[in-house]
Amino acid sequence: MERQGRIIKSISGFYDVIDQQTDELVRTRARGNFRKRGIKPVVGDLVNYENSGDLGYILELLPRRNSLVRPPIANIDQAIVVTSAIEPKFSSNLLDKILVNIEHNGIKPLIFLTKTDLISLTDYQSLKDTLRGYQIADYQIFDDQDSYNHKQLQHLENEFTDKVTVFTGQSGAGKSTLLNHINPDLNIATAEISQTLNRGKHTTRQVSLFELSGGLVADTPGFSSLELIDIDKDELPTLFPEFLKYSPECQFRGCKHVNEPGCMVKEKVNSGVIMQSRYDNYLYFLNEINSYKKRY
Numbered sequence: 283m284e285r286q287g288r289i290i291k292s293i294s295g296f297y298d299v300i301d302q303q304t305d306e307l308v309r310t311r312a313r314g315n316f317r318k319r320g321i322k323p324v325v326g327d328l329v330n331y332e333n334s335g336d337l338g339y340i341l342e343l344l345p346r347r348n349s350l351v352r353p354p355i356a357n358i359d360q361a362i363v364v365t366s367a368i369e370p371k372f373s374s375n376l377l378d379k380i381l382v383n384i385e386h387n388g389i390k391p392l393i394f395l396t397k398t399d400l401i402s403l404t405d406y407q408s409l410k411d412t413l414r415g416y417q418i419a420d421y422q423i424f425d426d427q428d429s430y431n432h433k434q435l436q437h438l439e440n441e442f443t444d445k446v447t448v449f450t451g452q453s454g455a456g457k458s459t460l461l462n463h464i465n466p467d468l469n470i471a472t473a474e475i476s477q478t479l480n481r482g483k484h485t486t487r488q489v490s491l492f493e494l495s496g497g498l499v500a501d502t503p504g505f506s507s508l509e510l511i512d513i514d515k516d517e518l519p520t521l522f523p524e525f526l527k528y529s530p531e532c533q534f535r536g537c538k539h540v541n542e543p544g545c546m547v548k549e550k551v552n553s554g555v556i557m558q559s560r561y562d563n564y565l566y567f568l569n570e571i572n573s574y575k576k577r578y
């Protein structure tokens with residue numbers, strides 16, 4: 283009988299599928315014709331499968347809403363961008379780059395601040411002010427001084443229900459630590475992957491989805507830098523939600539908010555409604571995209 287499910291784990295040619303109807307976990311293999319067509323099922327894929335005894339067979343992959351390459355995972359609703367105050371030090375440039383990449387994939391970002399216990403109160407206050415600036419982009423911010431306090435974690439967990447969530451961010455920011463705080467039973471190894479990454483080993487660590495608070499959640503390996511892959515200069519301004527909000531009021535249709543007169547985005551930057559740092563990073567990324575073009 284043909285059934286529908288979602289791949290939550292992939293191990294050496296086997297795919298563990300959660301049945302959409304019964305919530306049962308079924309081990310499957312992909313039919314040979316996938317490989318022939320060059321399609322590889324990934325974690326997060328919705329599939330039609332048949333369950334014949336011990337082992338099921340994936341018959342068909344349903345169209346993907348979105349997908350990430352590193353790590354390979356599909357159909358993601360939201361990303362928790364774990365951002366540390368220090369070690370590694372907060373960088374608005376890197377944060378904005380992560381956000382732009384997430385927006386490019388049609389995924390909703392949420393920002394979670396960690397390691398505030400390692401900075402002074404003054405530094406915390408100013409970081410908090412910076413992060414509050416992202417509310418104009420309608421990003422939800424988790425910025426309590428005690429990152430892992432029960433109330434804030436509860437608040438975060440409430441967002442998981444009926445969604446597929448990935449934890450992403452710089453290596454060492456505290457993604458796995460945060461997940462362990464949410465559910466100590468997960469017992470995810472912390473503070474070791476970054477070192478392996480640096481040596482260039484195990485960069486394709488297995489990603490799997492696990493059930494948490496009524497949704498599916500994945501930890502992912504961190505990174506130390508990021509490229510703006512597949513984003514062109516016309517798409518870039520649309521990946522800043524607060525720019526998108528004001529661009530209909532720009533004098534020119536298709537305004538890129540650079541040198542055009544009557545630009546409402548620039549006006550909102552000047553009046554402090556849009557953060558200067560977001561705008562500066564936008565110009566920086568535009569430059570970067572132009573320099574990729576020259577390189578290739």
Ligand SMILES: Nc1nc2c(ncn2[C@@H]2O[C@H](COP(=O)(O)OP(=O)(O)OP(=O)(O)O)[C@@H](O)[C@H]2O)c(=O)[nH]1
Binds near residue numbers: 396
């Ligand atoms: N003081 C302090 N240390 C933290 C906090 N969050 C995480 N750490 C520590 O930071 C180190 C890195 O944390 P991980 O959870 O392994 O970081 P990660 O983001 O999963 O890193 P990768 O898996 O390499 O991407 C660990 O030693 C954690 O104990 C925090 O809020 N405060």
Ligand SMILES: [Mg+2]
Binds near residue numbers: 457
């Ligand atoms: Mg980790």
Ligand SMILES: [Zn+2]
Binds near residue numbers: 532542547
């Ligand atoms: Zn404009």
